[in-house]
Amino acid sequence: MVKCAVVGAKGYTGCELIKLLAQHPQVNLSFLADQDDTPQNACELIANLPQDKQLEIKKFDYDTVVKSCDVIFLALPHTKSIDFVSKLSKEEGKIIIDLSADFRLKDITMYKKWYNTKHTAPALVSEAVYGLPELYRKEVKKATIIANPGCYPTAIILGLSPLLKRGLINTNSVIIDAKTGVSGAGRNATQKNHFCEVYENFQSYKINAHQHMPEIEEIISAVAQKKIAITFVPHLLPILRGILASIYVEKNDSITADTIYGAYEEDFANEPFVRLMTRGQYPQTKNVEGTNYCDIGIYVDNASSRVIIISAIDN
C-alpha cells in the first residue's frame, strides 16, 4: 500500500483525484488537506465515496504530510505549488505529483510570461518530469517531481506525437480547434461558468492566448526536435466533462495514408489508455467520460494533403 496525501482537496481537481485514489486497491489515502481552514468530511463534497473510509479533509499541516505520506499530490492553483515543492523536495524519499502548471514548462521565461510570476525554483523545473507516460514512461518511473499535464495538452500531444516524432508533417501547419466542457475551469463561481451564460450557448475564448499553449508548444517541439508554433483556438462546450480537439496538419506530400495510420498503430497498439479508432470512426466525448482513455480518430485527405486528427479525453 502506498501512503498518499492530497493537498488542495476541496477543489474540483482535488475531489476528482480523491475519488480515483479512493478506488485504487494499492493506495492508502493517509492525509487530505486544504488551505481552507474548516475540516470537512470528503463525503460531503464528493458524492459516492465508499463511506466506510475515514476521509476527513483537514487543515494543511506540513509535518503531518511529511510524516504520514510517501506520495504527495498537489491540487493547488497555479503558482501555489512552487514553494511547497521546493520545501518538500528536500525531504528524503518523497514523490511529488503536481497537478498545477508550475513545473510543466522547462522554459521559465515562458512560465513568467504566461503565469505572471517569476519562477523561484528553476533547478527543480529541470528535474521535474512531464507526467505523460505515453511519451516519458521511463522517466516518470524514476522521477521524484512529476508535473502532471494539463487537459488540453494531453489530448493534443497524444494526437500529434506519432506524426511529429517521425517527421511526417509540415511543422508550420498545426491548427488546433479545441472544445472543452465546463468542469475544467474549477469550482469557483464566476460569471463565465454561470449556468445562464454557458447553457444553450457556444463560443470561442482566449484565441492563441490560452495558458496551455506554451505547454503544448514546448512538448511537441521536444518531440519533433524542432521549434513549433501552433494556432490554438479553444471553445467552451455546454457540457460538464470532456475535451475534443480537432487538429489540422499538412502531411508531407510523399507520405501515404497507410504510413500515417501505421504510425499511430505502432505507438498506441500497446498503450492501455489510448484507444485508436478504426478508420472512418471518430471519438465522441461521452465515450471517454469518467475514464482516463484518450480516443483518437484519423482522417487523411490526399487531395489537400491534410491530416485531421480528432482526439478526445475526459478533462
Place this chain on the structure above:
Amino acid sequence: MVKCAVVGAKGYTGCELIKLLAQHPQVNLSFLADQDDTPQNACELIANLPQDKQLEIKKFDYDTVVKSCDVIFLALPHTKSIDFVSKLSKEEGKIIIDLSADFRLKDITMYKKWYNTKHTAPALVSEAVYGLPELYRKEVKKATIIANPGCYPTAIILGLSPLLKRGLINTNSVIIDAKTGVSGAGRNATQKNHFCEVYENFQSYKINAHQHMPEIEEIISAVAQKKIAITFVPHLLPILRGILASIYVEKNDSITADTIYGAYEEDFANEPFVRLMTRGQYPQTKNVEGTNYCDIGIYVDNASSRVIIISAIDN
C-alpha cells in the same frame, strides 16, 4: 408615448424588462440607470436590442429620473426599493412599478420575517396594488404604486384563483410542487448557479421556506376570503427559463368536473395572457418561453376528489 425609466438596469430582470419595453410601440425609454457607476451601452448586456435606439445605462440620478420620466420601473434587489419609492411617491403624477418584493406583502410583520428588514413605509404598502391584472385589473389602472408579482406567485395564484374565489376546494389541502429554471435567481454568480452544480442535476430547495410563500398565501387568502396555509416545495430545473407548478387540492365532494372546468373557462376565456389548455392537455415550459402567457391544464380525479392544476409561465 409614455416616458419610462428603468432603475437597476444591469440585472437579469432589468435587462429582460428593457428588452420588452424597447419593443413596445408606445414606450419611450427615457432613462436607464444602475447603481453600478460605470455607464454601459445596453446593447452590450442585452443581445438583439434594436441598435438604432440610444440605450445607454447611466449612473442613477434622482433628479434626471423625475424630470425625464412618467413611469418608473424599479428592478432592484429586495429591500432596496423602499426608500426610493418613499421619496418618489411624493412627486406629482408619477407611476412606480416595483419589480422587487418590497410592496407585495400587505402584512409588514411577514415582510420583516421573510426579508429580515423592518418596513419603513407601511402607509405606502397599503396604497400599493398587486400588479396581477387577472385579479386586480381595475385597481392596477388607477394605481400609482404597483407591486409586480413574483414568478412563482403568478403561476400559482392564477392556477388556484378560479377554485378559491368560488369556494370549490378544501382550503387546507393546497400542496404546490413547483419547478423553476435558473434565470429566476439573477445574474450574480454563486456556487448554486455554477453550470456544474445545475446541469444534469435536479433537486428541491427551501422546502416551505421560499420567500414567495407568504406572498402566495396572502393573495390566495384574499381571493378565498379565508386564511390559507400552503405546502410549497420549489425545485431547481437545469433549464434557463420557465416555471411549472403542479398544484394538488381536494375538491369539495359535491363539485363536478364540469363545474371545475367551467370556473376556469369563465375566468380566463377573455384573458389575453392566460391560455387554458383543452381537457387532457397540459402545459410545457417551452411553449411559454419568451412570452407572457400563463398556460394552465386541469386534471380532475373523482375517485380521490383531487384536482391537479399544472400551470406554466416563463419566469
Place this chain on the structure above:
Amino acid sequence: MVKCAVVGAKGYTGCELIKLLAQHPQVNLSFLADQDDTPQNACELIANLPQDKQLEIKKFDYDTVVKSCDVIFLALPHTKSIDFVSKLSKEEGKIIIDLSADFRLKDITMYKKWYNTKHTAPALVSEAVYGLPELYRKEVKKATIIANPGCYPTAIILGLSPLLKRGLINTNSVIIDAKTGVSGAGRNATQKNHFCEVYENFQSYKINAHQHMPEIEEIISAVAQKKIAITFVPHLLPILRGILASIYVEKNDSITADTIYGAYEEDFANEPFVRLMTRGQYPQTKNVEGTNYCDIGIYVDNASSRVIIISAIDN
C-alpha cells in the same frame, strides 16, 4: 463464478446491465443475446467495457442459454418475457431475473388492464418474488423467478415503506410528484425523446396513467396491509439519468417528527444501498448518478401534519 446470460442485450437496460455485470468479480457473462439478428461486439454499444473480455452479443438461442448459464437476466420489452419465463421455469436449477414488468403485478387483471395483454402464466406470477431486497431480502434469496422493480417504484416504495408498515400516516393521503431523466424510456428514437423536444423543456405526462402506478399501489398496499390508491404525476426532466420523487402524505396527528425519523433510521441504518440524509438535507439526482443508492430526505411539518419525502435514485 456465476454463469450469467443477458437476453435483450442491445437496449439501454440490457447495456447498462452488462456494464454492471462486467465489473462484478463473481460474474461470468457467459451469453449475451438479442432478438435482433446481427451479432455485435458489446463494446460497440457500450463505451468503456473492459476490452479484454469477449463480449459478443449473439442471436438468441434457447438451448445455448440453458446449457451455458445458471442465472438468466431478461431485459426485454414488457409482455415479451412471459413465454420465455414459462419455458425456462421448467428447466432445473435456473434463476430468472426479469427486468420487464411481466411478473411484477400479482393481480393479473391489473396486468391486463395496464399492459393490454392477458397474462398466460398466472401460476408463475404467484411464484415470482418482487426483487426489492430492502423489503423482500429473504424471499429474493430463495426465489427462482425474480421480478425486478421498475425505476419509479423503487424510489417511491423505499420512500414510503417505513411509514406505511408502521401505520404512521393516512393511507388516503399519498400524492407523488415524480420527475425522471430521459434514459428511462429506452433506446428507441421517438418524437418524445428527440433532443429538441426535451432540452430546455419540462412537462408532466401520463397523469394518474403511468404503467408503474399499479405496481406501486400493489406493493405499498401489501406493506400497509390495506388497499391504497395514490395520486401519481410523472414529469420529464431534461437530464440523462436520475429520478427524484417528492412524496406528500399526512401523518396521523399524534405522531411526532422523532417517530417519523426514527422509523427511517430503524429500517435503513443497515441497508447498504439506502442513504438517509441528515435532517434538513435533501437528495439531488447527481449524487446518485451511476450508483445503486437510493437517497432519502424527510421533512416533517407539524403545523399542517404533512410529511414530505424526497427520494432519488439513478433510473
Place this chain on the structure above:
Amino acid sequence: MVKCAVVGAKGYTGCELIKLLAQHPQVNLSFLADQDDTPQNACELIANLPQDKQLEIKKFDYDTVVKSCDVIFLALPHTKSIDFVSKLSKEEGKIIIDLSADFRLKDITMYKKWYNTKHTAPALVSEAVYGLPELYRKEVKKATIIANPGCYPTAIILGLSPLLKRGLINTNSVIIDAKTGVSGAGRNATQKNHFCEVYENFQSYKINAHQHMPEIEEIISAVAQKKIAITFVPHLLPILRGILASIYVEKNDSITADTIYGAYEEDFANEPFVRLMTRGQYPQTKNVEGTNYCDIGIYVDNASSRVIIISAIDN
C-alpha cells in the same frame, strides 16, 4: 400585402418560417400545406403564434396554391422541390422561394453526386438565384426562383467573402471547423437526435462529406473567381439552435491586419443583418439565437500569417 404559401408546413423549417411570416406586417399567409394528409391547426405545432390568425395547415393542392398566392415558399425535403418548381415556373408572375438544396448548385453533376438524384430541370437551375442578399441583392430582387442558402453556407460564405473577393488570402488554405445545434437536422426522430445521444456529448460528423460542402465551394469559388477546395469538419453541439464556424485561412504575406479588418467593414458596415464584432470580440451563439443576424469576429495573427474568422448564425 403579399399573399404567401408555405408548402411543407409541418417540418421544423416550415414551422419556423410560418412563425417569421406570421409576424411580418406585409405578409398574408394565404395557404399552408403539407404532403401529410391530416389538416392541422398551425398553433398546435407552433407555440406562440398569434391566435387570432386563421392558420390551418391543409392537404396540399396545386390549384389552390396557384390561385391564392403570389409568393410560394417550399420547405420540402431535398430532391422533392424539383418537380414542383418545374410546374410552378410556368405560371405567370409567381415568385418561388425554395428552402431545399434543389436549386442551390449550378453544377448539376455535383447535385447528382451529393443528393443521389439526377436533376430534371437544369434550365431552371441556371435561372435560380442564390438567395444571399449580401452577395446577390440585385439579382434576388428580380428573381422568380430563389434558392435559399443552407445554414452552414450562410455563416461560412459571409465569413469568407470579403477576403476572397479581394484576393487577400491563399485560396488553398481554407479550413472550416463548424459546429451546429440539433434543430438543423429536422423534426424526424432518429437515433442521432435522441436526447441521450446528444446531451452531455460532442462529436464530429461527415468529415469532408457534408452535403453543404459543394454549395460552399461553388459560391466561394464564384466570389473568388477561382476554383476553391475546402476542408470542412462539422460537429454536433448539444444545443437547440445556433451555428458557429471557426474558419482558418492564410493571408498573403503583404496584407496587413488593417486591410483585413477594412475589407469586412467596407462590405458589412451597411448590411442590416451582419454584425461585425469590435476587434478582440468574438461571437457566441446565444447572441444570434432567434435572430437573422450573422455575427462575425476576426483574429489576425501576423506571426503565422493566419486569419481566424469566427462566424455565428441561428441555424
